[in-house]
Amino acid sequence: MKxxxxxxxxxxxxxxxxAINFLGTVDKKTGIISDKNHSLYEKSIKDTILxxxxxxxxxVGAYTIxxxxxxxxxxxxxxxxKADLTVATGCALANIPLVVISEEEFSSISNGMKLTLDTxxxxxxxxx
Amino acid sequence: xxxxREEESALKGEQGEIMQMAYRILVATGEATDAEKLVPxxxxxxxxxxYNTIGDAGEEFLSSISKNARVKVKTTLNPMGFDIDNVxxxxxxxxFISKQLSIRNSYETMGVxxxxxxxxYEIFDIPKDGTQVAFAESNAAIHAxxxxxxxxxxxxxxxxxxxxxxxxxxxSSLRKEDSANITIRMNVDNPDELTYGMLGFFxxxxxxxxxxxxxxxxxxxxxxxxxCGGMGTSGTCAKFIFGEGDSDxxxxxxxxxxxxxxxxxxxxxxxxxxxxxxxxxLGLEEISELAGKLKGxxxxxxxxxxxxxxxxxxARKIGYTNELERAGCEILSDCCTCLTPLINKDNVDAVTTxxxxxxxxxxxxxxxxxxxxxxxxxxxxxxx
Numbered sequence: 198m199k200x201x202x203x204x205x206x207x208x209x210x211x212x213x214x215x216a217i218n219f220l221g222t223v224d225k226k227t228g229i230i231s232d233k234n235h236s237l238y239e240k241s242i243k244d245t246i247l248x249x250x251x252x253x254x255x256x257v258g259a260y261t262i263x264x265x266x267x268x269x270x271x272x273x274x275x276x277x278x279k280a281d282l283t284v285a286t287g288c289a290l291a292n293i294p295l296v297v298i299s300e301e302e303f304s305s306i307s308n309g310m311k312l313t314l315d316t317x318x319x320x321x322x323x324x325x
Numbered sequence: 326x327x328x329x330r331e332e333e334s335a336l337k338g339e340q341g342e343i344m345q346m347a348y349r350i351l352v353a354t355g356e357a358t359d360a361e362k363l364v365p366x367x368x369x370x371x372x373x374x375x376y377n378t379i380g381d382a383g384e385e386f387l388s389s390i391s392k393n394a395r396v397k398v399k400t401t402l403n404p405m406g407f408d409i410d411n412v413x414x415x416x417x418x419x420x421f422i423s424k425q426l427s428i429r430n431s432y433e434t435m436g437v438x439x440x441x442x443x444x445x446y447e448i449f450d451i452p453k454d455g456t457q458v459a460f461a462e463s464n465a466a467i468h469a470x471x472x473x474x475x476x477x478x479x480x481x482x483x484x485x486x487x488x489x490x491x492x493x494x495x496x497s498s499l500r501k502e503d504s505a506n507i508t509i510r511m512n513v514d515n516p517d518e519l520t521y522g523m524l525g526f527f528x529x530x531x532x533x534x535x536x537x538x539x540x541x542x543x544x545x546x547x548x549x550x551x552x553c554g555g556m557g558t559s560g561t562c563a564k565f566i567f568g569e570g571d572s573d574x575x576x577x578x579x580x581x582x583x584x585x586x587x588x589x590x591x592x593x594x595x596x597x598x599x600x601x602x603x604x605x606x607l608g609l610e611e612i613s614e615l616a617g618k619l620k621g622x623x624x625x626x627x628x629x630x631x632x633x634x635x636x637x638x639x640a641r642k643i644g645y646t647n648e649l650e651r652a653g654c655e656i657l658s659d660c661c662t663c664l665t666p667l668i669n670k671d672n673v674d675a676v677t678t679x680x681x682x683x684x685x686x687x688x689x690x691x692x693x694x695x696x697x698x699x700x701x702x703x704x705x706x707x708x709x
Contacts, residue, residue, distance in 0.1 A: 201353040225382070256481045257373075260382035267385070280357035286483035289353040290346065290386070297357075 198302070201285050203316040204294030208273045210310040211245035213237045218254035219261040219287065228270030246314065247272035248306050252284035262287025274314050276322075278303045296321065326355045326495070327362045335491070343394045343490065350487035355495030358478075364496045366477075367452055369400045369489040370445045371437065372461035373482030376425040377406050377666045377690075384424045384431075391431035397492040401440045401449060402432055403462050404606070404631075404661040411657065415667045437489070441659035442633035444550070446473050447608040459494045461485035463557025464550065464605050464682065467525075470535075470564040472549060476500050479563040498534050499564055506533040508570040511540035512580040517699040518551040522681030523587040524579050525555025531577060532562030537570035547614075547700075550605045554682035591684040594694030597677030600624065600707060602700070603631030604662035604683030609639055615700075616645040622708040624653035626677075629667070634658035652708070664690055677703060 215236045217223070222232035228243035242265075252258060262284070265271040274294040277284060288295035294314060302322075306312070311325040328336065336352060338345040351363055373379050379387075406425050407417060433439055442448055445460070446468045452458070454474040460466040461480040469475040478498045480488070488494045509528055513520055521544065528536045544552075556562055607615070612632060630649065632640070637658040640646045649656060660667070662683035668676060668691055675694030676687050684695040698706065 199356055201356045202349060256483070257378055257380070257383070259481075259483055260379060260386060263386055264382040282354060282357055282481050282484070285353040285357045286350055286481055289349040290483065292346070292349065295353065 198321055199280065199297040200316045200321070201280060201297065202288045202293060202295040204274065204292070205315040205317065206246065206273045206294055207313045208244065208246045208311070210248050210306055210308055210312060211237065211240065211242060211272070212248040212306060212308040215249065216251050216253040217249050219252060219258035219283065220255045223261060223265060225261060225264045225268055226270065228265055241270070242272045243270045245272050246274045246276065246312060248276045248303070250303070251277050251279035252281045252287075254283065256283050256286070258283045259287035259290060262293065263290040266291035266293060276306070276314070326352060326360055328352075332363060341393065343390060346390075347487040347490040350483050351491065351493060351495055354481075354484045354487075355497065358495060358497040360495035360497035362496050363493040364457055364500065365492055366457045366459045366488050366494045367398060368456070368458040369396070369398055369485050370403070370458070370460040370462055370465055371400060371432070371482065371485050371489060372403045373486070374403045374428060374432065374441070375406045375664050376421055376428055377664050379428070379482075381424070384428050387428055387431035391434040394435050394490055396436045396489040398489060400437045400489040401442070401445045402437050403443055404441050405429060405659055406666045408657040408659045411655070417666060421666060440633065440635075443605045443661055443663070444608060444633065448633050448635050451475070457494065457500060459485050459488035463563070464554040466563050467553040467556050467565070468550065470499060470503075471553065477563070479557070479561060503535045503564055503566060505535045505537040505566050505570055505574065507531050508537035508539060508574045508576045510576060510578050511538065512578045513584055516542070516548070517701065518548045519679050519681070519697060519699040520584065521548040522551035522555040522679070523584050525552035526559045526587050526591075526681050527579050527583055528565070529556040529559030529562050532556070532560060534562060535564035535566055536562060537566045537568055537574060539567075539569045541567065546608065547611055551679075551681065554605050554680060558682045558685045587681075588697065591681060591688060591695060592697040593688060594675035594696045597626070597675045597694070597696040598673050599626055599668070600628040600677045600703060601631070601662040601668070601683060602628065602679065604678070604680040604686075606661055607632045607636070609636050612636060612640045612645050612649070613643075616648040618704050619648060619652040619708065622652060622704065624708050626707055628654045628707070629662070630654045630656050631661045632656065632658055662687065668693060677707065679703060
């Protein structure tokens with residue numbers, strides 16, 4: 198596991214197999230995914246532990262992550278399988294914990310699961 | 326990633342929230358790109374200036390951090406959305422203008438040099454060979470690595486801003502080593518700047534972080550800039566290494582057919598309603614050459630010319646501005662063809678340009694048609 202932005206957080210997983218383009222697919226006021234073609238369509242990412250493969254699209258999407266944090270509609274943490282710079286810098290701007298995990302670990306996390314992420318302890322992810 | 330004690334302390338927040346955020350960005354970027362440490366950089370060039378691209382979220386962020394954030398190294402700035410001297414001619418809405426001016430204020434408050442230019446390599450002195458810099462503008466990063474003997478990765482707006490605030494950047498990718506994954510053999514006869522733009526676009530698609538390139542003849546400044554602009558548009562690659570490369574490096578030809586493919590992808594219109602020149606912005610040499618070519622001729626359509634403010638001022642003193650305006654050119658500083666809010670599909674169907682970089686953004690962001698022509702062809706077809 199790789200820690201991109203450190204932190205400690207406890208919450209419920211919202212998982213998607215689809216990559217997320219933060220610019221234009223996330224409603225900044227509500228944290229709801231507004232892209233009809235996305236598997237998280239109409240779901241809110243607010244206060245979740247958002248688990249998804251990676252971010253895609255314009256690097257300006259990092260500002261969207263900063264905005265949703267300012268609007269209190271951001272996830273508590275993000276967990277990806279690939280480190281893309283948009284999500285990395287967005288989480289860094291907004292101080293949202295972000296880790297990158299293996300495909301194997303990704304497949305062991307399911308939607309609705311409760312977990313604790315603590316980047317300073319081992320193991321860093323504890324399932325409840 | 327190994328951090329020094331001082332860097333650790335900044336990351337923990339012991340040097341204030343701004344430094345903590347800046348180091349968080351450097352560490353996240355560094356971890357994502359497998360950097361082993363941070364290295365000092367001497368010059369940062371920031372993107373993320375045009376309100377058209379960063380929007381309200383960017384404007385609010387910059388306004389908020391500018392209260393406390395100050396740059397630590399020489400920091401220059403990409404173009405914004407308009408030229409304040411003539412913005413009233415272009416019907417931009419008040420909201421755009423006030424948000425753009427707020428962005429400008431925020432950067433100036435932070436101590437950034439308000440250059441509003443995508444060609445920092447042409448208007449500022451180049452540091453000594455091998456100097457580490459952090460350029461977020463893609464054509465400038467590629468030019469710096471390929472022609473100016475500087476070292477930079479293709480930075481994001483955020484990593485470059487963090488570098489400006491800390492004077493450091495993750496030691497990864499092109500800062501460390503520049504091995505090319507492929508060699509491109511230039512195989513098109515009688516190339517002009519449009520050909521080199523398409524070559525760059527092609528190279529950006531096949532290159533990882535750098536490409537070898539062979540078969541180039543003597544190139545002028547315009548052609549070099551076009552090649553860098555083209556490459557920056559199509560991929561992540563940020564360096565041309567001139568030469569054949571090793572015998573075991575994969576080789577690929579840029580021939581008439583490869584060029585036609587790029588042309589077909591970006592040329593969507595038979596003719597344009599207006600003409601734009603300058604993406605990357607035109608330098609003094611190009612302005613001078615253009616003024617020479619336009620002697621006794623005039624454009625039959627609107628022709629927008631984008632150039633840095635410092636170049637516009639020099640051009641005025643020398644008398645080029647008069648010549649260009651007489652020929653019907655609109656001269657705009659502080660902004661660029663690329664991502665301009667001054668051209669939109671409500672009043673323009675298609676734009677004629679010699680810029681591959683400009684073509685890409687006009688097509689994809691402004692949603693207008695593009696008619697590609699070299700400068701000499703534009704002058705032949707569009708002036709009398």
